[in-house]
Amino acid sequence: MALDFAKGITEFRWHGRGGQGVVTSNQMLGKAALKEGNYIQAFPEFGPERTGAPVRAFLRISKDPIQIYAQVYAPDVVICIDPTLLDVVNPTEGLKADGTLVINTTMTPEEVRDKYDFRGGKVVTVDASTIAMEVLGRPFYNMPTMAAAVEATKVVKIETVIEAVLERYPGKVGELNKVAIEKAVKEAKIG
Amino acid sequence: MTSVEKIPKDQMVVEGLTGDAAIALALKQCDIDVLAAYPITPQTIIVEDFQKFVANGEVKTKVIPVESEHSAMSACVGASAVGARVATATASAGLALMWEILYCAASMRMPIVLTVANRALSAPINIHNDWSDTYGARDSGFIQLYCQSSQEAYDTTIMAFKIAENKDILLPIMVCIDGFILSHNVERVEMLPDQAIKKFLGVRQPFQNLDPDNPITMGPLALTDYYFEFKEQQDEAIKRVPDVFKQVEAEFERMTGRSYGMLETYKTEDAEIILLTHSTPAGTAKVVVDVLRERDEKVGVLRLKMFRPFPSKEVAEAIKHAKAVAVFEKCRSFGSTCNPLALEVMASLYDLKEKPMVTDFVIGLGGRDVPPTTIVEGYEKTKEYLKQGKAPLYETLGVRK
Numbered sequence: 001m002a003l004d005f006a007k008g009i010t011e012f013r014w015h016g017r018g019g020q021g022v023v024t025s026n027q028m029l030g031k032a033a034l035k036e037g038n039y040i041q042a043f044p045e046f047g048p049e050r051t052g053a054p055v056r057a058f059l060r061i062s063k064d065p066i067q068i069y070a071q072v073y074a075p076d077v078v079i080c081i082d083p084t085l086l087d088v089v090n091p092t093e094g095l096k097a098d099g100t101l102v103i104n105t106t107m108t109p110e111e112v113r114d115k116y117d118f119r120g121g122k123v124v125t126v127d128a129s130t131i132a133m134e135v136l137g138r139p140f141y142n143m144p145t146m147a148a149a150v151e152a153t154k155v156v157k158i159e160t161v162i163e164a165v166l167e168r169y170p171g172k173v174g175e176l177n178k179v180a181i182e183k184a185v186k187e188a189k190i191g
Numbered sequence: 192m193t194s195v196e197k198i199p200k201d202q203m204v205v206e207g208l209t210g211d212a213a214i215a216l217a218l219k220q221c222d223i224d225v226l227a228a229y230p231i232t233p234q235t236i237i238v239e240d241f242q243k244f245v246a247n248g249e250v251k252t253k254v255i256p257v258e259s260e261h262s263a264m265s266a267c268v269g270a271s272a273v274g275a276r277v278a279t280a281t282a283s284a285g286l287a288l289m290w291e292i293l294y295c296a297a298s299m300r301m302p303i304v305l306t307v308a309n310r311a312l313s314a315p316i317n318i319h320n321d322w323s324d325t326y327g328a329r330d331s332g333f334i335q336l337y338c339q340s341s342q343e344a345y346d347t348t349i350m351a352f353k354i355a356e357n358k359d360i361l362l363p364i365m366v367c368i369d370g371f372i373l374s375h376n377v378e379r380v381e382m383l384p385d386q387a388i389k390k391f392l393g394v395r396q397p398f399q400n401l402d403p404d405n406p407i408t409m410g411p412l413a414l415t416d417y418y419f420e421f422k423e424q425q426d427e428a429i430k431r432v433p434d435v436f437k438q439v440e441a442e443f444e445r446m447t448g449r450s451y452g453m454l455e456t457y458k459t460e461d462a463e464i465i466l467l468t469h470s471t472p473a474g475t476a477k478v479v480v481d482v483l484r485e486r487d488e489k490v491g492v493l494r495l496k497m498f499r500p501f502p503s504k505e506v507a508e509a510i511k512h513a514k515a516v517a518v519f520e521k522c523r524s525f526g527s528t529c530n531p532l533a534l535e536v537m538a539s540l541y542d543l544k545e546k547p548m549v550t551d552f553v554i555g556l557g558g559r560d561v562p563p564t565t566i567v568e569g570y571e572k573t574k575e576y577l578k579q580g581k582a583p584l585y586e587t588l589g590v591r592k
Contacts, residue, residue: 003482005475005563027377031207034379040207042377067339068478069372069471070562 005068010155012059013075015089016082019051021142025081026057028168029146032160033061041066054089061155075099077153081145083129092116102149104128104141109191124152126188128180135180143177144184151185158185195446198387208380210373213341214280214306214366215240217348219250220388223304224275224395227255227266231285232318233370234308238280260285264292264303271301272409274400276352279303282370283310286324290331296363297332298425299410302355302395303363305333306348308374309470309521311557319558320370321521322470325498326531332425334364334432335499337469341378344368346449347496349388353439356395359431365499369471371558387446429500436497453497456509458484462491464573465510465547467536468519469495472554472561476519479566490570498532503539511540515548515582517573519566521555529585550576551585565589 012029016022023044030042038061045056058072073094079102080091091101097120103112109123126148128141135144143165150158162181166174208216215237218226228238244250255270257263263279271277281289286307296303307325311317325335334354338344347366355364368374401409413421433453444450457477459465466476473494483490493509493516495502510516520532528534533551540546552569555561565588576582 003563003567005478005482007481027207030377034205034207039379040377042207043372043375065340066378067474068563069339069369069376069474071560073562 006060006074008064009060009062009066009068010077010153011072011075012077012079013072013094014057014059015078015080015085015091016055016057016142017085018053018055020081021140022055022057022081024168025142025146026059028143028164029150029156029161030059030061031164032156035160035164036156038063039065045071054085077102077149077155079145079149080104081128081142086115090116092118095121097121100124100149100152102126102145102152104145109189113191122152122190124148124188124190126184128184131180131183131187135183136176140177144180147181147184148188151188152190195387195391195442197448198383198446202384202387204382206380206382207377208341208345209236209375209377210338210341210344210368211236211308211375212240213345213380214348214368215244216382217345218278218306219244220383220385221276221278221349221352221392222250222389223252223278225253225255225267225270225277226279227257227263227270227277228279228281229257229260229263229285231260231282233310233374234280234282234285234306236374237306237308260288261292264289264296267303268292268296268299268301271296271303272299272401274395274397276356276395277301277303278306280306280308282308283312283324286328287312290328293328293331293333293363295410298421300361300425300428301363302352302361304348304351304355305363305365307365307367308370309367310370317557318370320372321556321558323522323556325365325367326522326524328365329499329531332362332429333499334362334429334497335367336364336497337367337495338373339469339471339474339494341373341376342380342449343451344373345380345382346443346447347451349383349391350439350443352392352395354432354435357435357439358398360428360435361398362425362428362432367470372471383447391442391446432500433497433502451496453495453502454505454509455494455496457492457494459491459493459509459513461489463489463514464570464577465491465493465513465516466519466566466570467493467495467510467516467532469498472519472521472566475561475563476566479563479570482563483567483570488570495532501535501539503535506536507539507543510536510547511543513547515550515573515577517569518549518551519554519569520551521553523553523556523587533585548573548577548582550582553585553587554589556590559589561589
């Protein structure tokens with residue numbers, strides 16, 4: 001019998017590559033949840049930073065204090081911000097049957113479902129790479145991918161995420177990320 | 192004793208902070224005079240953040256960027272001898288390099304606050320968490336407090352100065368957090384206003400200090416004539432820590448509503464098996480207990496906060512009714528009968544006529560993740576050993592054999 005050690009907690013796992021901002025966007029989403037009165041844990045997979053290597057990060061959000069200190073093994077939400085990782089890691093590993101899979105890709109949700117034979121929950125796709133290049137002019141696709149995850153899960157309000165991002169990046173960078181986030185919310189495909 | 196008042200909620204600031212960042216902010220608010228440190232993962236953020244406060248003119252602290260941890264602790268001893276409020280931070284090999292001076296700091300009765308992000312010792316090189324570093328320093332004469340959360344790390348750092356600087360104590364103190372697992376984990380932290388901390392701590396009033404106008408010598412030489420008496424006084428001082436700790440925490444609780452105790456008991460009253468550990472695995476153990484209780488398992492947790500001095504009487508009192516105590520610890524004391532935490536627990540129980548069985552599980556060396564299932568495994572094994580009536584002196588969990 002599988003025991004549930006994360007009652008009342010929404011658990012996230014992120015996939016990306018070192019340098020793409022997985023840790024930062026994980027913290028941004030965490031801080032947005034904090035602003036809405038939640039308890040959080042936001043932590044990277046521990047290791048020295050290695051640019052380009054696959055990295056993971058974890059987030060827990062709960063109405064109550066969180067006491068579990070371990071990696072996330074059965075996430076409610078998996079977010080993959082780098083399309084080149086889709087054949088390197090299995091983003092559905094451990095994902096709850098009713099969980100949400102969020103992928104930065106040009107594929108449709110249906111194509112992603114077929115690729116991983118994931119039939120439950122929700123699949124969300126967004127072409128965050130194109131959004132990032134169009135809006136930011138640089139491949140910072142962490143924020144738009146996060147925006148798609150927020151749109152699909154409603155775990156926090158998108159306005160709160162934008163508030164957290166603007167606090168962290170006051171000025172032009174923050175404003176451009178806001179545009180990218182809003183565009184991603186509109187373009188996210190949920191299926 | 193200062194009189195503190197309850198701080199209204201609207202004066203608290205809620206921030207998302209890693210364990211390291213929480214400690215850095217606490218050090219800033221404690222208005223330390225001197226910080227001497229050498230960077231080492233995973234405590235680096237503490238000193239990095241603190242240097243930013245200095246660069247921004249937010250603190251008046253003199254930061255001494257030294258060339259090694261041996262020098263860091265030496266500079267701390269010197270500054271503390273002058274009467275300054277002093278802190279430093281380290282981990283793993285850094286703590287090992289401080290070794291010689293740790294004993295000087297304790298024996299010279301310098302109330303230095305040393306924050307440690309617990310990390311494994313080489314070789315092989317490993318930057319991740321276990322408790323081999325500070326457990327190794329358990330006989331150095333430092334007080335040792337272990338924290339579970341970023342909030343507790345923040346609170347404990349503040350209280351540490353008040354405990355260490357108390358004239359009945361005058362001992363250095365380690366505030367320990369699990370490297371990466373907590374040091375790099377963003378959590379909700381409620382921060383106190385600067386003014387409240389200022390009032391709580393006051394300015395350090397040294398019992399005796401170096402002063403060019405009234406020269407004295409500290410810690411020079413004592414041979415067969417007086418060395419032993421120095422050690423006797425040091426021993427008396429560390430025995431007074433529990434009383435002072437309780438006073439300081441009571442005052443902190445009046446101010447914040449939060450307290451932790453030298454140890455925390457969780458659902459232990461009717462527990463047949465008590466899981467005993469500290470730092471982050473203790474949080475996980477409490478979650479495991481909640482889940483096992485739903486299956487009618489009579490299990491509880493004793494989370495230790497104070498490892499030095501070891502609160503033997505209180506620990507024995509809290510666990511003596513159980514059938515077994517399962518100790519989980521992130522250290523192997525090579526060649527020892529069992530490991531540092533279990534040794535203390537067993538010694539604490541020795542005088543009881545009827546005592547619980549003690550099992551000792553070595554977990555998480557070098558940062559190996561400790562998921563709830565590892566704690567469950569230790570619990571199930573302990574149940575089985577109770578049935579058999581005997582248990583191994585210690586064993587490892589979560590390792591390939």
